[in-house]
Amino acid sequence: MGYFPTFIKIDDKKTLIVGGGNIAYEKLEKLLDFTQNISIISPKFSDKMIEKINKYNLKFENRVYKTDDIKEFNIVIVAVDNINLQGQIFEESKQYKCLCNCVDSVEYCDFIFPSYIKKDDLTIAISTSGNSPALAKHLKIYLKKLIPDGISDFLKQMKDFRKTMPKGKERMQFLDKKAKEYIDEWNKKQI
Numbered sequence: 001m002g003y004f005p006t007f008i009k010i011d012d013k014k015t016l017i018v019g020g021g022n023i024a025y026e027k028l029e030k031l032l033d034f035t036q037n038i039s040i041i042s043p044k045f046s047d048k049m050i051e052k053i054n055k056y057n058l059k060f061e062n063r064v065y066k067t068d069d070i071k072e073f074n075i076v077i078v079a080v081d082n083i084n085l086q087g088q089i090f091e092e093s094k095q096y097k098c099l100c101n102c103v104d105s106v107e108y109c110d111f112i113f114p115s116y117i118k119k120d121d122l123t124i125a126i127s128t129s130g131n132s133p134a135l136a137k138h139l140k141i142y143l144k145k146l147i148p149d150g151i152s153d154f155l156k157q158m159k160d161f162r163k164t165m166p167k168g169k170e171r172m173q174f175l176d177k178k179a180k181e182y183i184d185e186w187n188k189k190q191i
Helices: 022-032 047-056 083-096 133-146 151-164 169-190
Strands: 015-018 038-042 059-062 075-078 099-102 115-119 122-126
Touching: 015 022, 022 038, 022 047, 022 075, 038 047, 075 083, 083 099, 115 133, 122 133, 122 151, 151 169
Parallel strands: 015 038, 015 075, 038 059, 075 099
Antiparallel strands: 115 122
């Protein structure tokens, strides 16, 4: 069975990354697109991790993971090679009801990181349910080329319309028409 696609507001969720190497850094970079409410525990940190920690003033502890470290967190990312530790943290996450992702161990994941494109308020996520991250990566590259340059301005305009127009059928129809016109106009430019 695949993963349910959803977008979760995480800036108010406490997130823990266990690990300080290259994979942990990749996950940190992705999380920073959406939140800075991130803590990190690792006995070793890559130079890139230290740079991001300092740049964003993130909380970190230079030590090994201990049982119960996740009890105050809503989300935990486990980016370590130790499969036994991944399993231990995943089982512990059930006790504390926090969402857990153990990198490259889908059996220890409540969620996975999709490949995604983020351009201001536009976010497009691509997932193969963990079957082919390479395909998701190449689809991302392909789709990124298709996004119109002015998409951010258009989304701001649509946001303003939503704020100023009363809710109801007329607003829905107006916004739908605007979106269709935008895409149709953009498609004409592609030909």
